[in-house]
Amino acid sequence: MSDPRTTRIQPSGLTPAVVRATTVEGVTVIATESLSKRYPRVTALDRLSVDITPGVTGLVGANGAGKSTLIKILLGLSPATEGSARVLGLDVATQGAEIRERVGYMPEHDCLPPDVSATEFVVHMARMSGLPPAAARERTADTLRHVGLYEERYRPMGGYSTGMKQRVKLAQALVHDPHLVLLDEPTNGLDPVGRDEMLALIRRVHTDFGISVLVTSHLLGELERTCDHVVVIDGGRLLRSSSTEEFTQATGSLAVEVTDTDACPDGTSALLAALAGAGLETRPAGRAADGSPASGRVLLVDIADESTYDIVRDAVAGLGLGLVRMEQRRHRIAEVFRDDDGEHPADGGQPAVPAPARGADWRKASGTDSGTHSEQQQNGGTVDAA
Numbered sequence: 257m258s259d260p261r262t263t264r265i266q267p268s269g270l271t272p273a274v275v276r277a278t279t280v281e282g283v284t285v286i287a288t289e290s291l292s293k294r295y296p297r298v299t300a301l302d303r304l305s306v307d308i309t310p311g312v313t314g315l316v317g318a319n320g321a322g323k324s325t326l327i328k329i330l331l332g333l334s335p336a337t338e339g340s341a342r343v344l345g346l347d348v349a350t351q352g353a354e355i356r357e358r359v360g361y362m363p364e365h366d367c368l369p370p371d372v373s374a375t376e377f378v379v380h381m382a383r384m385s386g387l388p389p390a391a392a393r394e395r396t397a398d399t400l401r402h403v404g405l406y407e408e409r410y411r412p413m414g415g416y417s418t419g420m421k422q423r424v425k426l427a428q429a430l431v432h433d434p435h436l437v438l439l440d441e442p443t444n445g446l447d448p449v450g451r452d453e454m455l456a457l458i459r460r461v462h463t464d465f466g467i468s469v470l471v472t473s474h475l476l477g478e479l480e481r482t483c484d485h486v487v488v489i490d491g492g493r494l495l496r497s498s499s500t501e502e503f504t505q506a507t508g509s510l511a512v513e514v515t516d517t518d519a520c521p522d523g524t525s526a527l528l529a530a531l532a533g534a535g536l537e538t539r540p541a542g543r544a545a546d547g548s549p550a551s552g553r554v555l556l557v558d559i560a561d562e563s564t565y566d567i568v569r570d571a572v573a574g575l576g577l578g579l580v581r582m583e584q585r586r587h588r589i590a591e592v593f594r595d596d597d598g599e600h601p602a603d604g605g606q607p608a609v610p611a612p613a614r615g616a617d618w619r620k621a622s623g624t625d626s627g628t629h630s631e632q633q634q635n636g637g638t639v640d641a642a
């Protein structure tokens with residue numbers, strides 16, 4: 257099996273996941289050690305030590321938390337003030353060019369020339385990465401197809417929607433068949449449907465082609481659906497690095513949803529009364545607790561022991577209701593960072609995520625002491641639940 261760091265472009269398409277998954281297993285794709293970046297008036301990264309393994313990793317933090325700064329250091333484009341970092345085993349301080357050969361980068365800001373087509377642009381980027389002309393054209397066609405751009409790929413990009421531009425930016429990051437892509441806020445400016453499509457595409461970059469992904473976002477809710485692992489930074493410091501599963505571990509509650517019937521027009525209230533009568537702690541989930549659209553009809557039942565499931569089933573059957581769902585509830589990532597006072601953002605009642613500026617509880621919940629970062633806090637950045 258070839259070394260993942262030397263495997264080159266397959267002319268007929270992206271390297272399939274099965275090849276990469278076996279070659280990169282167990283490798284730390286990114287490792288930083290006490291990494292700091294200080295600008296004259298701001299400490300953008302503050303002694304950040306984190307290891308990132310293959311898969312899809314979310315890097316979340318408020319605006320100004322240091323996400324883009326970290327990416328630029330990892331690409332070898334900006335020197336760290338202190339500390340060290342390795343990407344695919346390569347030193348960012350001395351091997352930037354080698355890193356950029358093996359890593360794809362999708363910048364946050366609009367950077368596409370308006371007068372050229374997606375095909376021309378991506379072919380150009382492929383040629384810049386060292387591909388011969390025929391392979392560059394072939395790979396461009398494959399990659400643009402992968403990101404869902406078809407006939408439009410021959411039109412000047414100035415007329416593209418934000419979603420199409422984001423897809424072109426993703427395509428140019430993938431065209432040289434990298435082992436790792438660094439995606440800086442790829443869902444920026446997209447509507448909810450566009451965001452979901454982009455997140456699905458990002459997931460497939462890993463599942464279909466085995467390319468590891470580091471994706472930044474200030475939207476916690478996006479990451480739990482897309483990422484295997486989540487790294488949270490604030491004021492340039494590490495708040496938490498955990499698998500998504502750990503963030504969203506099972507709670508001690510059962511979420512129960514039932515249908516109404518003619519005999520029982522408010523099935524939810526009837527079931528609430530029946531379960532309370534049976535001695536079970538039961539309460540409505542509420543939108544903020546569950547986050548799902550149907551959650552107004554969801555009851556949360558404390559699981560006392562195994563018999564709780566039988567009691568709920570018998571109560572539903574006894575009332576003649578239909579059971580829509582009965583499942584052990586998992587935390588949402590945003591709940592891990594919830595304010596103790598239950599304050600919610602004004603974005604339609606999604607789970608609350610306090611901003612770093614008022615983030616004492618945020619830090620407490622993470623179990624870390626991130627200290628004071630007055631300059632960052634003055635930025636007034638926010639992290640939102642998606």
Ligand SMILES: Nc1ncnc2c1ncn2[C@@H]1O[C@H](COP(=O)(O)OP(=O)(O)OP(=O)(O)O)[C@@H](O)[C@H]1O
Pocket residue numbers: 295296298299300317318319320321322323324325326441632635
């Ligand atoms: N070239 C620079 N000179 C001075 N300060 C900078 C420079 N680049 C970034 N900063 C500052 O460093 C801090 C971190 O910025 P960075 O762009 O890394 O944050 P971010 O998490 O990517 O946020 P955003 O999503 O808003 O870009 C910010 O306070 C920013 O103002």
